[in-house]
Amino acid sequence: MAEEPTLPRLPSPLASASRGKRTFGGGVSSPELSTSSDPAFFSSDDDPALDNYQGQGRRKRRYVGAWFDQHPASSDSGVDDETRATHVSRRNKARPRPKKREFRRQLDSGVWMGTDGALTDTDDGVDLEPVPARLPLVPRQAPAPGPLAPARPRLSVAEEAVQNTVLRCLDNGNELVDLSGLQLEKISDGLIEPISNICPIPNVAKDVAFEQRDPQIKIFLSNNRLRTLPLALLNIEHLTVLSLRANQLTKLPPGIAKLRNLRTLNIAQNALRFLPAELLGLLQKGSKLTEMQFQPNPFWVPGPAPPQNIGGEEYLKRTFGPQPDVGFEASWAGLTTKLHSRTPVQFTDDTCELRSSFVLPVQTRSFRAAIELEPFQELATPTGFKTHASAETNRAVRPRGAKSLLELTLRACAASGQAEEIASWLREESWPAHLATFVEKANEFHQSGGGRCSVCGRDMVVPMTSWIEFRQIGRTTVTKNGDGGEVCRFMGLVGESEGPVPFMRSLLPKALIEHPANKISTQHSGYDGNPTTAAYHPYPMDI
Amino acid sequence: MALAEDTPSKYVTLVSGDGLEFVVLREATLVSPTIKGMLRGPFTEAKTGRCTFPEISGEVLEKIVEYFHYWYRNRDKEDVPDMEIPVEMCLELLQAADYFNLMPSRQEGREAA
Numbered sequence: 320m321a322e323e324p325t326l327p328r329l330p331s332p333l334a335s336a337s338r339g340k341r342t343f344g345g346g347v348s349s350p351e352l353s354t355s356s357d358p359a360f361f362s363s364d365d366d367p368a369l370d371n372y373q374g375q376g377r378r379k380r381r382y383v384g385a386w387f388d389q390h391p392a393s394s395d396s397g398v399d400d401e402t403r404a405t406h407v408s409r410r411n412k413a414r415p416r417p418k419k420r421e422f423r424r425q426l427d428s429g430v431w432m433g434t435d436g437a438l439t440d441t442d443d444g445v446d447l448e449p450v451p452a453r454l455p456l457v458p459r460q461a462p463a464p465g466p467l468a469p470a471r472p473r474l475s476v477a478e479e480a481v482q483n484t485v486l487r488c489l490d491n492g493n494e495l496v497d498l499s500g501l502q503l504e505k506i507s508d509g510l511i512e513p514i515s516n517i518c519p520i521p522n523v524a525k526d527v528a529f530e531q532r533d534p535q536i537k538i539f540l541s542n543n544r545l546r547t548l549p550l551a552l553l554n555i556e557h558l559t560v561l562s563l564r565a566n567q568l569t570k571l572p573p574g575i576a577k578l579r580n581l582r583t584l585n586i587a588q589n590a591l592r593f594l595p596a597e598l599l600g601l602l603q604k605g606s607k608l609t610e611m612q613f614q615p616n617p618f619w620v621p622g623p624a625p626p627q628n629i630g631g632e633e634y635l636k637r638t639f640g641p642q643p644d645v646g647f648e649a650s651w652a653g654l655t656t657k658l659h660s661r662t663p664v665q666f667t668d669d670t671c672e673l674r675s676s677f678v679l680p681v682q683t684r685s686f687r688a689a690i691e692l693e694p695f696q697e698l699a700t701p702t703g704f705k706t707h708a709s710a711e712t713n714r715a716v717r718p719r720g721a722k723s724l725l726e727l728t729l730r731a732c733a734a735s736g737q738a739e740e741i742a743s744w745l746r747e748e749s750w751p752a753h754l755a756t757f758v759e760k761a762n763e764f765h766q767s768g769g770g771r772c773s774v775c776g777r778d779m780v781v782p783m784t785s786w787i788e789f790r791q792i793g794r795t796t797v798t799k800n801g802d803g804g805e806v807c808r809f810m811g812l813v814g815e816s817e818g819p820v821p822f823m824r825s826l827l828p829k830a831l832i833e834h835p836a837n838k839i840s841t842q843h844s845g846y847d848g849n850p851t852t853a854a855y856h857p858y859p860m861d862i
Numbered sequence: 863m864a865l866a867e868d869t870p871s872k873y874v875t876l877v878s879g880d881g882l883e884f885v886v887l888r889e890a891t892l893v894s895p896t897i898k899g900m901l902r903g904p905f906t907e908a909k910t911g912r913c914t915f916p917e918i919s920g921e922v923l924e925k926i927v928e929y930f931h932y933w934y935r936n937r938d939k940e941d942v943p944d945m946e947i948p949v950e951m952c953l954e955l956l957q958a959a960d961y962f963n964l965m966p967s968r969q970e971g972r973e974a975a
Contacts, residue, residue: 721936724964731947
């Protein structure tokens with residue numbers, strides 16, 4: 320009895336590689352083929368099956384060999400006799416009939432197109448790894464131990480809903496992206512980014528001029544559980560309406576000032592203690608922001624106003640330099656702020672320790688504390704900071720010179736995304752303890768979008784000097800009267816009677832500049848003027 | 863060495879723990895209060911112009927020297943581009959920045975230039 324039929328053994332990849340003969344229909348290209356440099360040959364007499372074709376009107380090829388080195392396929396029995404005869408007579412049998420064609424490389428054949436390196440490299444001993452079969456018919460084993468590609472993060476149900484909404488808006492050219500009430504805790508940046516590509520479908524009608532207009536994107540994120548604002552939102556240039564109502568935001572990133580086209584901002588019902596001072600860039604004359612809901616929020620409240628709380632204008636001018644005037648048209652109505660008071664300054668030194676008597680309250684404290692205020696003319700500085708003070712002129716501050724190595728390194732840490740790991744390394748003994756604090760702070764600052772120094776405009780790695788300005792937000796209408804002058808009218812917002820709102824100023828760490836010319840002139844105030852002034856310059860001014 | 867005492871050389875030599883030596887512009891090294899102190903005091907380093915840092919490896923010291931020159935070149939410029947810091951050296955560089963006092967507020971400003 321014959322053996323039971325079994326499946327033929329699969330050719331092992333090694334075996335197929337060692338075999339020199341080309342197999343047809345194998346599917347697997349053997350490595351020799353891919354690296355071989357044999358001249359192409361156009362004969363078909365390798366295949367014995369082709370013999371069946373003789374006598375059917377088609378002739379076999381009479382010549383074998385490459386196009387540059389052809390000779391009659393005389394060894395083949397299927398060649399016509401007459402052709403053979405002519406050839407034989409012409410060549411007079413001088414040519415010995417090759418038994419077997421020898422394979423040699425014709426370097427200038429024009430057919431072999433190897434690279435130059437391959438010419439000298441592995442010429443005869445082709446010892447490449449055998450190519451594995453495309454589909455190994457081995458039973459699937461348990462996942463091999465070892466590093467696997469990280470699984471793609473699965474989207475939660477809410478995030479999937481976000482994705483669907485965004486994609487639908489993208490498809491329809493819908494500028495209103497409604498993501499409210501999805502119980503979102505965080506949104507990854509990748510989901511938000513496509514929103515900036517939304518393009519309105521222009522109105523195409525007869526007799527109407529085609530007009531390309533900028534999109535006016537509106538994003539509603541209200542009634543979610545967001546704790547931080549997704550930073551990708553800040554890159555949507557044409558964002559005009561942003562609603563973050565009823566979330567759990569504790570901080571607004573300073574980068575919100577990038578949203579120059581914002582008209583409506585709703586940050587009510589969050590856990591905000593203060594707003595970034597950068598937001599003031601949107602709350603000045605000429606900006607587009609006209610609607611802003613910011614109450615209720617557990618904002619810090621100012622303490623009792625100190626006596627002699629005057630000279631705010633002077634304080635602003637000396638501290639921040641002249642502010643560029645934003646151009647606007649004949650009349651303008653929008654939101655502006657009015658300086659109310661300011662707190663003392665909180666300084667941090669190089670070891671991340673607080674060096675000032677004034678310390679901003681902890682964010683997580685549940686009750687709303689009244690914050691100590693300081694008159695504009697005074698400045699409580701810790702003693703260590705006064706030694707750097709030496710400046711003669713009062714020119715506008717221009718940041719100069721390179722960042723310190725510590726800042727550069729911290730930036731690299733934060734940007735690498737491994738800051739937590741680095742900080743935990745630093746927490747171990749034998750490292751200076753304050754470095755870990757630095758790394759953590761830099762990372763936190765980086766995560767919240769970074770920011771620039773309020774005074775000199777350099778980008779910060781770790782803000783080390785900060786204070787709060789309380790400002791009243793109100794609506795201002797500016798009308799130009801006939802002779803080119805402006806009439807400004809400031810009105811506190813109706814219903815927003817909760818008083819001034821804290822704005823956080825953060826600065827680069829550097830010395831306080833103090834010199835007689837910086838004194839606030841006190842003639843109009845009656846202030847008897849001790850020569851201390853508020854003018855913080857992160858870098859020494861020009862000498 | 864008598865000559866060196868009278869007119870200090872324009873260059874100083876920084877030696878790493880594994881024996882690599884870097885000859886650096888003296889003015890560039892003065893950004894670091896630590897080195898400044900070494901070179902200005904009544905110390906051997908001030909006399910010989912040669913500072914040895916046994917705890918710092920050559921690789922890290924090379925980056926520090928690169929920073930010295932980066933700072934020196936850019937000391938009067940505005941909008942200085944950041945220097946490249948490889949992530950794998952962050953730990954050591956943080957420590958070295960602390961050691962050399964290259965901190966934001968302690969680092970010497972333009973006085974040294």
